[in-house]
Amino acid sequence: MCNAAGLPFLQIDNAHASALISLFGGQLLHYQPHGQPPLLWLSEAAVLDGSKAIRGGIPVCWPWFGKGAEGEPQHGFARLQTWQLDSLEETEAGTLLTLELTPELCPDHQGEQWRLALEIEIGAELTLHLHSENKGTAPMPLQAALHSYFHCGHVHQCRIEGLGHDYFDSLLQRACYKPVETVFREPVDRIYAAPVPLTRLYNSHHETSLRHRGNDCLVLWNPGPRVPADIPALGWSDFVCVETAVLGLQGLAAGDRHTLSLSCSVRGI
Numbered sequence: 607m608c609n610a611a612g613l614p615f616l617q618i619d620n621a622h623a624s625a626l627i628s629l630f631g632g633q634l635l636h637y638q639p640h641g642q643p644p645l646l647w648l649s650e651a652a653v654l655d656g657s658k659a660i661r662g663g664i665p666v667c668w669p670w671f672g673k674g675a676e677g678e679p680q681h682g683f684a685r686l687q688t689w690q691l692d693s694l695e696e697t698e699a700g701t702l703l704t705l706e707l708t709p710e711l712c713p714d715h716q717g718e719q720w721r722l723a724l725e726i727e728i729g730a731e732l733t734l735h736l737h738s739e740n741k742g743t744a745p746m747p748l749q750a751a752l753h754s755y756f757h758c759g760h761v762h763q764c765r766i767e768g769l770g771h772d773y774f775d776s777l778l779q780r781a782c783y784k785p786v787e788t789v790f791r792e793p794v795d796r797i798y799a800a801p802v803p804l805t806r807l808y809n810s811h812h813e814t815s816l817r818h819r820g821n822d823c824l825v826l827w828n829p830g831p832r833v834p835a836d837i838p839a840l841g842w843s844d845f846v847c848v849e850t851a852v853l854g855l856q857g858l859a860a861g862d863r864h865t866l867s868l869s870c871s872v873r874g875i
């Protein structure tokens with residue numbers, strides 16, 4: 607199905623959960639296990655016409671994270687391209703689908719030799735595997751992130767355990783240390799470079815567990831009330847970004863593949 611601007615979406619509704627996926631950006635926008643609240647936040651002011659990355663869900667930052675070289679888009683180009691559906695399979699555990707992005711699908715990257723694939727499992731739990739493959743003969747620089755926007759009752763009431771203790775504060779531009787779990791009441795933009803594999807988000811009634819693999823960092827972000835144009839004025843308090851990221855790879859050797867994974871489950875408390 608397509609929206610009025612022609613962007614293609616896949617809607618999933620199986621025995622376990624419902625989900626919405628945008629081929630633009632290769633981006634999961636909605637996931638809700640039956641009987642549970644939606645896991646992901648999608649901005650009511652998200653731009654859905656292909657002119658800008660979609661604000662919310664799980665954008666894929668690739669093949670770099672952050673600013674990148676001059677003139678290049680922040681967080682890489684993958685979230686600005688239209689991916690294609692490679693496979694879709696219904697199983698007892700849910701729906702398993704793979705989206706792919708190749709240089710042939712990217713007008714400015716013709717002739718390059720790589721493949722990016724995002725496996726998404728929509729079941730009682732949500733699992734994503736982002737496979738980056740260097741199909742060329744020279745090493746390829748690589749950073750990647752699953753930039754997840756998680757719904758929370760109010761970000762100031764959300765407690766987070768399992769990020770790590772040491773982080774780089776991108777707002778203060780200095781290294782910091784915090785020994786226990788995190789509740790924050792101010793804008794945050796942090797890189798935890800010694801992350802633990804299991805993060806727990808506690809809201810008033812729900813606990814969300816996040817299992818990360820293949821990452822070397824977790825990024826924590828919430829802009830506070832000074833929001834970008836595609837977040838409504840009061841919308842900033844409804845989400846927190848916990849981003850499963852690999853930022854320090856030496857590069858992907860010729861023929862090598864890297865997999866970044868995230869599994870999420872929600873339960874009432």
Ligand SMILES: O=P(O)(O)OC[C@H]1O[C@@H](O)[C@H](O)[C@@H](O)[C@@H]1O
Pocket residue numbers: 659680681753776795796825827834849
């Ligand atoms: O507005 P964008 O490009 O989606 O980025 C949002 C945020 O993404 C986070 O990952 C960065 O750490 C922040 O610095 C950035 O502001």
